Amino acid sequence: MRIACLLVPDxxxxxxxxxxxxxKGHPLVITNGHGFRAETLAVSHEAFxxxxxxxxxxxxxxxxxxxxxxxxxxPVLEKAAREAMLDVALSLAPRAELAERASGLFxxxxxxxxxxxxxxxxxxxxxxxxxxxxxxxxxxGIRGVxxxxxxxxxxxxxxxxxxxxxxxxxxxxxxxxxxxxxxxxELAFLSPLPIDLLDPDDRTAQALTRFGIHCIRDLLxxxxxxxxxxxxxxxxxxxARARGEENELPLAxxxxxxxxxxxxxxxxxxSLEPLSFxxxxxxxxxxxxxxxxxxxxxxxxxxxxxxxxxxxxxxxGVAAPCQDERVLLRLLRLALESKPPAAAIERVTxxxxxxxxxxxxxxxxxxxxxxxxxxxxxxxxxxxxxxxxRVGTPLVVDDHRPGAFGLKPFSKRKPRSKxxxxxxxxxxxxxxxxxRALRPPSxxxxxxxxxxxxxxxxxxxxxxILSSAGPWRTTxxxxxxxxxxxxxxxxxxxxxxxxxxxCFDWKTKRWQVDGLYD
Amino acid sequence: MPPAPPDSSVGRACGxxxxxxxxxxxxxxxxxxxxSSALEALLVDLGSQIHRGVAVSQRxxxxxxxxxxxxxxxxxxxxxxxxxxxxxxxxxxxxPSSGRTSLALSLLAETLGRGVLxxxxxxxxxxxxxxxxxxxxxxxxxxWVRARSEDEALRSCERLLQTEGFELVILDFIxxxxxxxxxxxxxxxxxxxxxxxRRGVAAIRDVSWLRLARxxxxxxxxxxxxxxxxxxxxxxxxxxxxRPLAARFVGPPSLLDALETTAVLRRHRNRPxxxxxxLSMHAMDAEPIHAEPKPNGPPERSEPR
Numbered sequence: 001m002r003i004a005c006l007l008v009p010d011x012x013x014x015x016x017x018x019x020x021x022x023x024k025g026h027p028l029v030i031t032n033g034h035g036f037r038a039e040t041l042a043v044s045h046e047a048f049x050x051x052x053x054x055x056x057x058x059x060x061x062x063x064x065x066x067x068x069x070x071x072x073x074x075p076v077l078e079k080a081a082r083e084a085m086l087d088v089a090l091s092l093a094p095r096a097e098l099a100e101r102a103s104g105l106f107x108x109x110x111x112x113x114x115x116x117x118x119x120x121x122x123x124x125x126x127x128x129x130x131x132x133x134x135x136x137x138x139x140x141g142i143r144g145v146x147x148x149x150x151x152x153x154x155x156x157x158x159x160x161x162x163x164x165x166x167x168x169x170x171x172x173x174x175x176x177x178x179x180x181x182x183x184x185x186e187l188a189f190l191s192p193l194p195i196d197l198l199d200p201d202d203r204t205a206q207a208l209t210r211f212g213i214h215c216i217r218d219l220l221x222x223x224x225x226x227x228x229x230x231x232x233x234x235x236x237x238x239x240a241r242a243r244g245e246e247n248e249l250p251l252a253x254x255x256x257x258x259x260x261x262x263x264x265x266x267x268x269x270x271s272l273e274p275l276s277f278x279x280x281x282x283x284x285x286x287x288x289x290x291x292x293x294x295x296x297x298x299x300x301x302x303x304x305x306x307x308x309x310x311x312x313x314x315x316x317g318v319a320a321p322c323q324d325e326r327v328l329l330r331l332l333r334l335a336l337e338s339k340p341p342a343a344a345i346e347r348v349t350x351x352x353x354x355x356x357x358x359x360x361x362x363x364x365x366x367x368x369x370x371x372x373x374x375x376x377x378x379x380x381x382x383x384x385x386x387x388x389x390r391v392g393t394p395l396v397v398d399d400h401r402p403g404a405f406g407l408k409p410f411s412k413r414k415p416r417s418k419x420x421x422x423x424x425x426x427x428x429x430x431x432x433x434x435x436r437a438l439r440p441p442s443x444x445x446x447x448x449x450x451x452x453x454x455x456x457x458x459x460x461x462x463x464x465i466l467s468s469a470g471p472w473r474t475t476x477x478x479x480x481x482x483x484x485x486x487x488x489x490x491x492x493x494x495x496x497x498x499x500x501x502x503c504f505d506w507k508t509k510r511w512q513v514d515g516l517y518d
Numbered sequence: 519m520p521p522a523p524p525d526s527s528v529g530r531a532c533g534x535x536x537x538x539x540x541x542x543x544x545x546x547x548x549x550x551x552x553x554s555s556a557l558e559a560l561l562v563d564l565g566s567q568i569h570r571g572v573a574v575s576q577r578x579x580x581x582x583x584x585x586x587x588x589x590x591x592x593x594x595x596x597x598x599x600x601x602x603x604x605x606x607x608x609x610x611x612x613x614p615s616s617g618r619t620s621l622a623l624s625l626l627a628e629t630l631g632r633g634v635l636x637x638x639x640x641x642x643x644x645x646x647x648x649x650x651x652x653x654x655x656x657x658x659x660x661x662w663v664r665a666r667s668e669d670e671a672l673r674s675c676e677r678l679l680q681t682e683g684f685e686l687v688i689l690d691f692i693x694x695x696x697x698x699x700x701x702x703x704x705x706x707x708x709x710x711x712x713x714x715x716r717r718g719v720a721a722i723r724d725v726s727w728l729r730l731a732r733x734x735x736x737x738x739x740x741x742x743x744x745x746x747x748x749x750x751x752x753x754x755x756x757x758x759x760x761r762p763l764a765a766r767f768v769g770p771p772s773l774l775d776a777l778e779t780t781a782v783l784r785r786h787r788n789r790p791x792x793x794x795x796x797l798s799m800h801a802m803d804a805e806p807i808h809a810e811p812k813p814n815g816p817p818e819r820s821e822p823r
Contacts, residue, residue, distance in 0.1 A: 369635050370683030378681040382663055385673050390664040394647035394657050405647050410661045432652045433777055433801040434620040436644040436692070461614070467765065469772040491774040493765040498614040499777065515646070517765075517777060517801075518619040518692075 002116040003251075004130060005099070005155035006085060006137055008144035009163040011110035012073040013042035015081035018141035019263060019281065020071075028069040031058055041073055041108055045167070076262035076347065081142060082110050083260060084289055088137045089114040091292040092129070095251040099156060102199055106160065110144075113152050115251045130178035140288060149181040151244040157190060160197050190242060191217035198238050207231050216242045257354035259289050268307040268344035272336055275345065279332050282350045287325045295354030296321025297328055302335070305347035312341055319379070319411070320372030321355045327373045328352075334384040379410060400476050402487055402503060402514055403437055433517055441503065441514035453490055453502060460513045463495040471504070491517070587686060587740045589621060590628035590654075594781060594795050598756065599788060601625075604685075605738040607731040607753055611745045612760030617779040618744050619644075620653070620799045621760065622688050625742065627654035629686040636686040637661040637678050641671045642693050672726050679733035679741065687734075691745045727753035748784065757785035763796075776800045 008014050012030040017023055027047035031038040038058040050065045061068055082098055089096035089112045099111035116129060123129040130146040137144055147158035158179050167175060181189055193216050195208055208231075213219050219227075219242060227235050240246050261282045269275050290297055300316040316335045322328065332350075370378065382391045395406030444458035453465050470490035477483040486506040493499050501515035586600030595601050602608045602625065610618050627650075629636050636659065638645055643664050647657060661684070665671035668691075675689050727750045734741040743750055748757055763778040777799045783791050 368683065370681050374681055375683070378677055379661075381677050382674050385677070386663055386665050386670050390666070392662060393660060394645065394650065394662045396647045396651050396657070407662065432620070432649070433774075433799045434623050434649040434653060435646045436619050436642070437646045439643045467767045467772070469767055469769070469774050493767070496614075497762045499765045499774065516614055516644075517774070518615055518617065 001250075002119070002126065002148060002150060003152050003155045004114040004116040004133060004146055004148045005111055005152065005159045006089060006114065006133055006144050006146050007099075007109060007111040007156065007159035007163055008081075008085065008137075008142055009106075009109050009160075010042035011078055011081055012108055013044060014142050014144075015074065015077040016071050017044075018081055018084070018285070019074075019077050021141065023069055023071075026069050027052070027065055027067065028071065029061055030071055030073050032073055034058075034072065038072075048167075074264050076264055076349065078110070080261045080285070082112075084140055084285070085110060085112045085137065085142055085144075086254070087259070087289045087292045088112075088133070088140050088142065090254065091136060091294075092133055093119070095253050097251055097254065099152070104199055104201065105196060106199055109160070109163070111156055111159065113155070113251060116148055126180045127178065130180060134177050136292075140292065141285075145176075146178045147181065148179070149186055149244070150183045151246065152248050153241045153246045154181065154186050154190065154244040157193065157197055157241070161193055164197075186244060187220075191215065191220070195219060198241055200238055201234075204231065204235060204238065257293070257295060258351050259286055259293075259295075259354055260349065260351045261285050261289075262347065262349035264347050265345060268346050270344045272333070272340065275336070275348075276329075276333055278348055279329055279350075282348065283325050283329045283332065286350060286352045287323055287328065290323050290352060290354055293354055294357065296323050296357040297352040298355035299353040300328065300332060301351040301353070302332065303349040303351075304341050304345050305349075306341060307344040307346055308342070310342065314339075319376035321357050322373050322376070323357070324373055327377050330377050331380050334380045338384045338388070400474055401485055402474065402489075403439060403441070405437075435501065435515045436518045438514050438516065441512035444502065444511040444513050446502065446504075446511040453492055456492065456494065456500070456502070456513075458513045460516065461494045461496055461498050461500060465492045466495055467493040468502075470502075585738075587625065588628055589625045591621075591624060591795075591797070594621075594797070597783060597789065597793050597795055598758075598786070602740050602742055603755055603787075604740050605735045606755035607727065607734055607741045607743065607750060608756040608758070609743045609745060609748060609750050609754040610758050610760060611748045612779075613746070613762055615765065615777060616760035616762040617777055617781075617797055617799050618692065618760050619649075619690075620777070621758075621781070621797070622690070622742060622744055623650055623653040623655065626650065626660070626686065626688065627656075629740070630656045630659050632685075633659070634685040635659050635661065635683055637663060637684050637688070639663045639665055639671050639674050639678070639687065639689045641665050641668065641689075641691050644690065644692065672730070675730055675741075676733060679730060679737055679739055682737045684737075684739060686740045686742070689730075689741065689743045691743055691749070693746065724751050724753070727751060731755075754785060755787055756783075758782070759784045760797075774801050 010030075013028065016028070016030060025046065026044070027050055028044040029040045029047050029052060030042040031040050036057065036059055040052065040054050040056050040058070040061055043052050043054055047065065047068060050068075052061050052064055052068070058070065061070070086096060086098050093114045093116065095115035097113055099113055101107075102109055114133065116126065119126060119129045123132065126148050130148050134144070134146045145159050145162040147155045147162060149155040149158055158181055162176055162179055165175060195214055195216060195218070196205065198216070200208065208219070213222075219239060224236055224239055227239065237246075263278060263282065265278065269278065286297070297318055298321050299318055302314045302316065304312045306312065314335055316331050318328070318331065369375075379391060389407065391410070392407040393410045395408055397404050397406040438460065442459045444456055446453045447455035452468050456462060456465055468490050471488035473486070473488050475486040477485060484507065488504040488506070490502040490504075491499065492502050499517040500513050501517065503512050503514045504510075505512065585604045586595075586598070586602065587604060588595045588601035589598070610621055612618050626636055626638070631654070638660060640662065645662055650657060650660070661678075663671075663674045663678070665674055671689060671691070675687060678684055678687050730741060731753045733739075743754070748754075748759070750757070759782045761780045761782060763780060765774065766776045766778060767773065768775040779797045779799065781795045781797055783789065783793045785791060
């Protein structure tokens with residue numbers, strides 16, 4: 001088995017730079033808090049050159065470099081960066097997984113393993129594959145190193161060694177970012193490496209130092225039984241890691257396709273305009289990851305943490321799997337415009353449900369119609385303009401209540417069997433007299449003589465009734481008091497020429513005009 | 519780029535009326551003055567060709583390549599030259615019960631029957647799905663937008679016209695109810711409340727219709743406006759006025775049988791205006807809209823363009 005390890009030594013730093021690319025080139029430190037006792041967790045190259053190191057307190061950092069940019073480590077950004085690393089790996093191989101989090105000295109590193117077995121069939125060599133993996137990660141905003149070996153442990157040790165090599169001074173060749181270890185040269189390569197790369201716990205590290213064991217070679221020379229007798233059985237795991245003999249399950253093919261991005265706002269955002277800038281960054285990173293995974297966004301789930309402590313979640317449906325940044329951004333903006341959040345926003349989390357992209361299947365006999373993305377955007381805008389429940393496909397419902405109708409979401413997709421254009425073309429249409437509904441019905445006053453309406457006064461029309469037909473009684477839901485209805489309908493022709501549908505409601509004992517024949 | 523050989527087709531330009539003139543660009547014998555004059559002549563020729571080409575294409579579009587969306591009423595389609603034109607703003611106006619909505623639903627049914635998408639923007643929230651189905655519409659491909667104000671209706675219409683793929687957009691601007699407030703209980707019958715001033719289409723700025731007409735032209739959409747009175751001004755390519763004639767009752771028992779109306783062509787770009795078509799819209803299942811062209815005299819006039 002061949003395993004590649006993509007390792008990022010300062011993940012909090014790269015996660016911040018990925019979310020805020022404008023900070024690149026500036027001295028930047030990531031701290032664990034705001035106070036005087038806050039310590040730096042990661043330091044950018046520019047800050048390192050100014051003499052700032054990890055572990056220094058924030059006041060000391062500011063004293064050394066007053067213009068330094070300080071950011072607090074964000075778990076949301078780190079999580080998104082880790083998942084982005086996995087997406088980069090999955091763009092090159094079907095089996096990949098996130099490495100378990102390290103502790104101690106390597107707490108801030110992030111790593112991902114990729115199954116590189118048989119990769120020569122796709123790439124020229126393992127070295128070319130490692131270069132592609134490194135370049136693709138860098139394009140995704142994650143600068144790391146890549147090592148390829150026969151096990152996860154050895155690949156990670158090698159990558160860790162590469163990441164902690166001293167930076168080359170000016171005039172020297174660029175730092176090594178990829179390393180391929182064949183099974184034969186693994187032991188020779190690992191032997192001189194310091195024992196700290198194995199990430200022992202503090203107690204074991206002190207004991208090894210006390211025994212004079214500083215590099216892996218020293219450790220491997222000793223018998224396991226003696227080491228276990230003197231330092232405890234925990235040390236055997238360390239030896240197995242150094243030898244690449246850890247029990248490793250085969251890499252699995254991940255099934256999770258929901259991609260998450262989030263951000264903590266420096267100050268609570270109160271209006272939608274600055275929020276759209278936040279959305280733009282989130283959507284941009286999400287679409288990059290969707291493209292890496294060859295997926296389309298099937299649904300967006302927006303979660304807002306508000307300044308008043310509340311959380312708001314919204315689901316924004318996407319008509320067709322989409323990778324278009326503008327469409328998703330527009331949908332998101334419209335969703336918030338139609339229903340703004342109740343308070344200022346402190347944290348935004350956006351989850352895109354990745355679904356396989358599908359090509360639009362054009363019908364040989366049907367006009368093409370709008371593209372799914374464009375139609376989706378149009379419907380979202382119409383919903384934002386007119387409100388929800390006011391845009392859709394009309395439905396004739398199975399209900400005898402006056403004015404009953406239904407509305408369902410509009411979709412241009414329709415079962416092919418229901419469309420018969422040829423039949424429609426040759427069908428003898430029988431258009432009928434049409435009723436225009438009045439919603440709500442207009443209240444009316446009617447004079448009755450000999451059981452027939454003879455005069456009408458309403459907001460629609462008023463005057464003498466020349467002809468009338470009816471009544472036709474409709475009743476229903478007599479078993480429920482709240483929904484029971486009983487109405488009499490009349491068709492009347494007014495003196496001004498209009499033909500109306502009058503309605504007498506037996507429940508309220510009132511007349512109303514509920515339609516106009518037109 | 520190397521100069522073209524003297525006898526090659528490069529550098530040969532034809533005049534606007536086909537008078538071939540040979541211009542040799544890069545010829546070794548030509549002087550710089552000759553070259554510049556030849557270039558000027560070429561530019562003049564090309565300019566005239568470009569100008570002429572655009573003019574011809576516009577004329578061809580209006581006269582020959584303009585497509586029509588039929589209403590499903592053969593007599594009316596014949597008078598309209600095939601139906602309502604694609605990429606143009608049309609208007610159906612008239613008094614209440616003049617058959618405006620019936621005609622629009624007939625057009626809608628005919629359009630949806632071809633398997634295309636259509637939209638109905640409803641300002642008065644008056645669309646009746648049951649009537650539309652009875653008129654033969656397949657509602658699965660109809661987008662119904664229930665606007666709450668004129669502004670919403672116009673914005674929705676503008677957005678729909680920006681989306682390619684909707685062949686027919688009907689903007690229903692008819693407002694039957696003049697004032698929605700409840701009738702006062704104590705109002706004596708003799709004292710009638712004065713009718714408030716009609717608002718609606720008249721208040722729409724002309725620039726809105728212009729914008730909608732341009733959008734319809736860009737996406738080749740049939741845009742039909744329903745209104746009480748002609749409101750689109752000079753922006754509509756086709757204006758059809760509906761006039762109510764009578765409501766026919768049969769019985770006993772008394773039943774509403776049909777509406778008799780007349781469609782009058784008030785404006786058309788290519789057809790003589792003033793022509794009338796009698797329409798009979800039946801309420802019964804057995805009878806379709808019956809249309810009969812009236813034996814009119816000569817058309818009133820043809821609107822100059």
